[in-house]
Amino acid sequence: MSDQPYDSMLPIIRQMHEARTDEERAQLLLMVSDALLMKYRPVFEAVCRKAGFGPGLEYINVRRAAFHAIRGPDGRHKNPLFEDARSRFAEIAGVEGGAQ
Template identity: 50%
Template sequence: MLPIIRQMHDAESDEARAGVLLQLPDVVLVRHMAVFAKACRQGGLELGDLFIDMRRAEWLEAAE
């Protein structure tokens, strides 16, 4: 498991989880999107899950 994924799972607050999400390079988020989304849902960070959805939509739009 990547250390940044471990940080997300071990984060003790929404602020810590949000900080991890904001630091993620796109390539890591694309490759492990489901893992980060699941960590957001399990931690109750609804805005984190929304943030991931927005990033995904941006990538899809840019690919068109």
Template identity: 40%
Template sequence: MSDTMLPILRQLHEAGEDDRVRADALLRMPDSVALKYHTVIEAACRRGDFETGVKFMAVRVALLLAVRDGNGLPRSDLVDVVDRFRIALAEFAAGDA
């Protein structure tokens, strides 16, 4: 039997106790994977007690599903929340936080 798990999901599942590895995987994950597998991703974060990852996925999915304005843009306050979260997660993944 072959392993059909996407490599980025495998990285998330095999992170062990390393939340920085989880954060890095979440940041590198394509939107299409994040949206399609968000429940699997959130479950992997919960198993690793990485609540920050669970919350990041919640706001990221909310942004991906958000209704757009006439210019195709989501609400700016939602974009700001996701950007602040992304920046903090990137700093953490890099060891800066």
């Protein structure tokens, strides 16, 4: 049996499949670009579902909403909840810049 489908995966998708902890999955979701997350959203969601990583599914939904949201004249999101959600998720990832 060939490993070709696995070998042809984008590295960040392969890393999501190989992640062993929610912290690792959270770190990857924080790093993935909006373009890749939107293009391969069903794949990222499937990995989160398989791992029972509910916060990951919620974060993907927040990112999708933020991607489509209207921004203010300064280019920032009008709704501060987007940044609040990102900060809480950064806490799960164990990275600096989480909720204060």
